[in-house]
Amino acid sequence: MVPRPANQEALTFPAEPLLVVDGLDVTFAADPRSVPAVRDVSFRLDRGRCLALVGESGSGKSVTARTLVGLTGGRSTVTARRLAFAGEDLTAFTEPRWRTLRGRRIGLVLQDALVSLDPLRTVGAEIAETLRTHRVVPRAGLEARTLSLLTEVGVPEPEQRARQYPHQLSGGLRQRALIASAIAAGPDLVLADEPTTALDVTVQAQVLDLLRRRKQDGAALLLISHDLAVVGGLADDIAVMYAGRIVEEGPAAQVLGDPRHPYTRALLDAVPVTHAKGARLAPAAVRHPAPTPSGCPYAGRCPRSDLRCRDQLPERVVIPTRPDVAAAEPGVADGRPTVGTGHAALCWYPTVDAPAVLDAVDDRPASGAGPGVGRPVTAAALLEVDGISKRFRSPDGTSRAAVRDVSLRLHPGETLGIVGESGSGKTTVARIVLGLLEPDGGTVRFAGRPWGGSGVREPDRRGRRRHIQAIYQDPLGSFDPRYRVERIIGEAAATAGVTRAGRGARVAELLEQVGLSADLMGRRPLELSGGQRQRVAIARALAPGPDLIVCDEPVSALDVSVQAQILDLLAGLQSELGVALLFISHDLGVIHHVSDRIVVMKDGAVVETGEVAQVFAHPAAGYTRELLAAVPRPVGGRTAPPDRGASTRVVVTTPPAP
């Protein structure tokens, strides 16, 4: 692939792809000191192709997507050398012109359909709105077309669903309805912003499948995700974004199989499915001085950064194609890269030999503890759950079994993973174990004494409650928003008998244990980032000195880099303190990474249980096999670098950053 200087782009007009983005900058006026949200982003995308934008939270993915429909939002300034869709210059568009494009020729699917669909309108009305706005079908045909769209995206019983409201549908159905509303007018370009985040793996696979079909039907697809594994199976090209810039780009197989930018490598390492328990996910925290504004944006976190990195923005380096990787992926056989320059990275040192720090941490146990930590201990079980069941009454009077005859054993210091799709009863089991809900039948014993089930009275339990603590998906919901961190953790410490005088010191100690600075003591929950909040939740759970922590989807709301840090933290704390974990997640990768043994649940019942390696390698139940098959994996994975350091570097001159 011969790279072309950007200013000749306009001359190649007849061959111009459907979407051309060249040198896109977006700045928000809200904070004049802040760096631009999107900087010098360039890519191209053609019909029937899929480009994935990948990067952590705040890297500018959504802003890029919204800019493509003229809805950047806020008080924003958008500039670009070229921003063209189907040959038309988008920078010159007025609001009425944009309206003819939106929905009709470019469809936008936002993350989290619960808030992206109007909660006060029926799903059918939302889908019909696109059709009506662009007069795609005559008024009389609206309903029939809406139903056929719902059928097309795989929503069963479309007549009934069309009359329902978003909150009445499951996450997967909602997301499909949202997609149906975005593709209703048959747009040439579909922008899907995190379409599968928050969905469990089976549903996620179905939604990706749905998008794949759009692509096969000839639509161009811009897929946005923070998870490289998710995009692997669908994207032809991948562009990795960091701090508003594309730091690595290229054909999917090349980027995934031969990642060169340290950030891409960190993202791939953060995918838990490729690692067994004990391996660290996040690179050891690298604390470098922050880069100068003109330096590499990643320098503050990069294990390789040196003086040059901090002072000078790296040049875009073209990476020669590795034939073994390219051959492994038929998706790029037609050799039409759409990002523009083939495989390239924005880094001074894009060599394959992994930087020393990364290599060293890669398969090191999460803390200094010796081998065998976290293995099941053959002592008496800490938690014994025997044949519990629970039914819930629906408003219409019928009752539904949420948990059916579930039995579990958990030993001190062990991690038991519970996995299953949404609605399989995981959280109900957790609430029974926590003693927040009484089972209809069966018994729970904790530390050898009755804990839940008939005959257990609350006064018996109250004194022992501090030995079982919980961490939830959304810590905000369990914090009093008015309290400061010091009080939130301090009150939990008090239940372990810490005196008022000793509390400050204990809170500081706990904060340090979870990797937070004591400066945060004075903050309120809303003033913390998602990762910090979850660390505070962990500190609070640790404060009473528990023997068991029930973790209900503790990392599901976090982006993958933060998720990796939290998983590492939990693993480290477990080996340090010997606390047992009951770890619930819909994410098999996460479960695989943290668990010693796992329990697979479906429709309230246990379908399989066993050692984690055993279950993953030889799933016995059909359902487990189905779940495993749906797990997205980075295509090709990380292969061992063949020719260390021998890569030829081709430096391409790019226009100077503004």
Next chain:
Amino acid sequence: MTALGLVRAVGIRLAAAVAVLFGAATVAFAALQLVPGNPVAVLLGPATTAPPAVREQIRVDFGFNRPVVTQYLIYLGHLARGDLGQSYQLQRPVSSLIGSQLGSTAQLALAAIGLAVVIAVMSAVATAGRPRLTAIASTWELVAVSTPSFWLGIVLLTFFSFRWRIFPVAGSQSFSSLVLPALTLALPIAGVLAQVLREGLEAALDQPFVVTARARGLSRTAVRLRHALRHAAVSLVTLAGWLTGTLLGGAVLVEVVFARPGIGALTLQAVSNKDMPVVIGVVLLSAGVFVVLSTLVDLAYLAIDPRLRKG
């Protein structure tokens, strides 16, 4: 909603309504007890010279010669039969007095609240999320809210009736005689409603579904009208219901200023003449209106927000 659930919901509503009316009746009864002087004279009012036979009849009817508890039960018994008593000054049953005036006041109140909602929606939809327009709109809203309604009425009368002769000065015969009184009542309410509605609209316009809707090709105005307005309507309905309840009080002044018949005028007359049976009747009427309005507001919530419909 299942049939059983519906029956239960209606049952709870009815019980609450009865409780409110019962409370109002009890307060009215207690007030009557606390007025110093002979209860018969209190009921008759200062301006009547009723013959002794009538006085004796009242004493028996109300049980004034019996213990207070018995009087209370008798009083409740009358009310339960829908008998609000008799205005001895006007020589007519209270229920027929109220009945004859209610239509005119209801007309005024409904016209006022309808007008207020229309003005508020226009003002808020046009200005929400647009800082410069909002500044202009909030100025008029603030002026409207803080202007006393009798003064507003006089100003409107001075210009529209006396100077320009567009609307009649008084009466309730024609539609045009409704315009100025309704406007007088509506403007302050519209000011409050517009402020609340604008806040609701701005909150709704920040929601992600607005981006989705605009990404479908909807214009800004269409998004406001078809999506955001409904979200903002919850707070609008709450407030509008409550303000409609206060209109009964507002009607007193406006009906006097515009010389309109109605509950307001009746109340003023009854209070100044110490016509107790009528005063008590109006108190009970207000309680009834309150019950009806709060039911309507709750029903409106269900109509607006499907998430509140259980089952």
